[in-house]
Amino acid sequence: MSGQQAGSGTTARRMVLGSRLRRLREASGVTREQAGYSIRASESKISRMELGRVGFKTRDVADLLTLYGVHEDDHRAAVLDLLQEANAPAWWQAYTDVVPGWFQAYLGLEEAAASISSYELQFVPGLLQTEEYARAVVRLGNAAATDAEIDRRVGVRLRRQRLLRARPAPDLLVIVDEAALRRPCGGPEVMRRQLHRLVELAALPQLTLQVMPLGSGGLAAESGSFTLLSFPEQDLPDLVYLEQFTGALYLDKPAEVGEYVAAMQRLRADGLSPERTLALLHSILQED
CATH class of the missing domain: 3.30.870 (Endonuclease; Chain A)
Known part of the structure; x- marks a missing residue:
């Protein structure tokens, strides 16, 4: 991914981030319903997040990392850096019409x-x-x-x-x-x-x-x-x-x-x- 222009491949990055959050949730034994409750959202939103089908809010991801027991600065930083890449504007957003x-x-x-x-x-x-x-x-x-x-x-x-x-x-x-x-x-x-x-x-x-x-x-x-x-x-x-x-x-x-x-x-x-x-x-x- 490093060879691509900034903002490219945002859909794929969301999918990677969602997959990573799913694995962290499953490893911690947290259900989707519990995860949704922790960020004031529904179980279905957690499912959409884990499939990379929606955008991510920094606060939501940070709260989920805490819930999943991810406290190490380096590990949290790696996920949050991926979050910034996933939320970067893509070139086609200028063509949504x-x-x-x-x-x-x-x-x-x-x-x-x-x-x-x-x-x-x-x-x-x-x-x-x-x-x-x-x-x-x-x-x-x-x-x-x-x-x-x-x-x-x-x-x-x-x-x-x-x-x-x-x-x-x-x-x-x-x-x-x-x-x-x-x-x-x-x-x-x-x-x-x-x-x-x-x-x-x-x-x-x-x-x-x-x-x-x-x-x-x-x-x-x-x-x-x-x-x-x-x-x-x-x-x-x-x-x-x-x-x-x-x-x-x-x-x-x-x-x-x-x-x-x-x-x-x-x-x-x-x-x-x-x-x-x-x-x-x-x-x-x-x-x-």
């Missing part, structure tokens, strides 16, 4: 991830989009939006792409269905420039780009788009992100995540190799 809460959570996880693996059926993934292509995709999904709103939504997408040049940058595996590359989103010229961008990005050492060719088998057609995120912190489990029309699902149960890990492995095996993917991109660019 166009970024729904369910996607803000993803932005925090995306920035904190050590590896991101995604399979996309309809469009080139947001991290790899040109500004023109992103504008066309955003316009498709927000036909009634004003030009100013479209600009802000595109701005969020372009801001996310700083991950590609971050130090350290996450390992990226992107598998795109060939149909997405042949769908002229924004028109033929916009699509040509998008394909050229993919060729350029494929040279990044941290990016593995593969194409699922047309006519591939059942898994490619039935699985739907999904993203797998893995984190360097032991407190954070691997997650599956499934975006829907008006929300998203976040799966973290090992059995569920395991199914998607296996699916991604099969998709990698069925997809074109990175070398053949580049050859296909060049071939499409040479078509009339």
Whole structure:
């Protein structure tokens, strides 16, 4: 986490802090109900805190540490330092008018991830989009939006792409269905420039780009788009992100995540190799 900009990965930090508080509570034999009573809150709030789904107040965390028998200055300081990081403002807070809460959570996880693996059926993934292509995709999904709103939504997408040049940058595996590359989103010229961008990005050492060719088998057609995120912190489990029309699902149960890990492995095996993917991109660019 030390290599990231201040304020990044706040969602992940909240999850780490929540997990740490849960372990301290369980080790001390305190119930969630007792913990909630000690900070004038409900059992359900303690549950949300331990899942990293709400913000943390310094007083509440300090009181919980005392309740859990954490009195050593160094130990308390380490937890309270993590609290300050978890409460740091994230860059997307300036875009809350166009970024729904369910996607803000993803932005925090995306920035904190050590590896991101995604399979996309309809469009080139947001991290790899040109500004023109992103504008066309955003316009498709927000036909009634004003030009100013479209600009802000595109701005969020372009801001996310700083991950590609971050130090350290996450390992990226992107598998795109060939149909997405042949769908002229924004028109033929916009699509040509998008394909050229993919060729350029494929040279990044941290990016593995593969194409699922047309006519591939059942898994490619039935699985739907999904993203797998893995984190360097032991407190954070691997997650599956499934975006829907008006929300998203976040799966973290090992059995569920395991199914998607296996699916991604099969998709990698069925997809074109990175070398053949580049050859296909060049071939499409040479078509009339």
